[in-house]
Amino acid sequence: MRGPADMGGLPAGPVAPDGHVPTHWEKRIDAMMMLLFDPKRRLARVDESRRMQEALGEDYLKYGYYDRWLQAITWLMLEKGVFSQEELDAKKAALKPGLEADRA
Amino acid sequence: MTPRFQPGDRVRVDDREQPGHVRTPHYVRGKTGVVERVVGSFPNPEQLAYGLPGLPYKVLYRVHFRQTDLWDDYRGGDDSLEIEIYEHWLDAAS
Numbered sequence: 001m002r003g004p005a006d007m008g009g010l011p012a013g014p015v016a017p018d019g020h021v022p023t024h025w026e027k028r029i030d031a032m033m034m035l036l037f038d039p040k041r042r043l044a045r046v047d048e049s050r051r052m053q054e055a056l057g058e059d060y061l062k063y064g065y066y067d068r069w070l071q072a073i074t075w076l077m078l079e080k081g082v083f084s085q086e087e088l089d090a091k092k093a094a095l096k097p098g099l100e101a102d103r104a
Numbered sequence: 105m106t107p108r109f110q111p112g113d114r115v116r117v118d119d120r121e122q123p124g125h126v127r128t129p130h131y132v133r134g135k136t137g138v139v140e141r142v143v144g145s146f147p148n149p150e151q152l153a154y155g156l157p158g159l160p161y162k163v164l165y166r167v168h169f170r171q172t173d174l175w176d177d178y179r180g181g182d183d184s185l186e187i188e189i190y191e192h193w194l195d196a197a198s
Binding site for chain 1: 121122123124125126129130131149152153154155174175
């Protein structure tokens with residue numbers, strides 16, 4: 001029952017800080033989360049996001065930091081019925097060409 | 105909320121498994137430390153994680169551990185570690 005983020009004390013290599021500069025796409029994910037979680041809307045809380053990120057299990061480390069956030073936000077909005085899987089799929093299909101260019 | 109423990113009290117972290125979002129890492133479970141301070145009372149994050157209001161509030165403590173009590177092979181001498189643990193994960197220790 002040990003969650004994927006509970007890695008304190010497990011064997012690991014050295015930490016190599018890469019001086020990563022946040023990309024525009026990452027900032028947009030950040031902004032989206034802030035808007036969904038702020039006290040005015042409070043569609044979800046950070047604790048719920050953590051539950052969803054930890055639900056990634058073995059996939060946790062395969063995801064990038066903001067990819068985990070995006071997955072958590074998506075699952076939370078689906079869980080709460082803010083939008084349906086069908087609505088999400090339709091929107092993604094419609095926006096896909098632009099999204100791929102945007103993330104680069 | 106009235107804190108069950110005060111600074112200086114020896115406490116043992118409960119060694120139990122619990123599903124969901126839990127903020128008590130495995131490396132301190134079953135270990136004994138000393139309360140360094142009472143941080144305050146907060147909504148229970150284990151409930152907030154499911155969209156619940158987090159009631160009743162839980163008292164949060166900063167607990168001081170000797171590193172040699174946490175890791176069998178620790179060679180850093182008198183180093184210590186402080187971590188914040190909620191009251192429902194702590195028991196009195198002798």
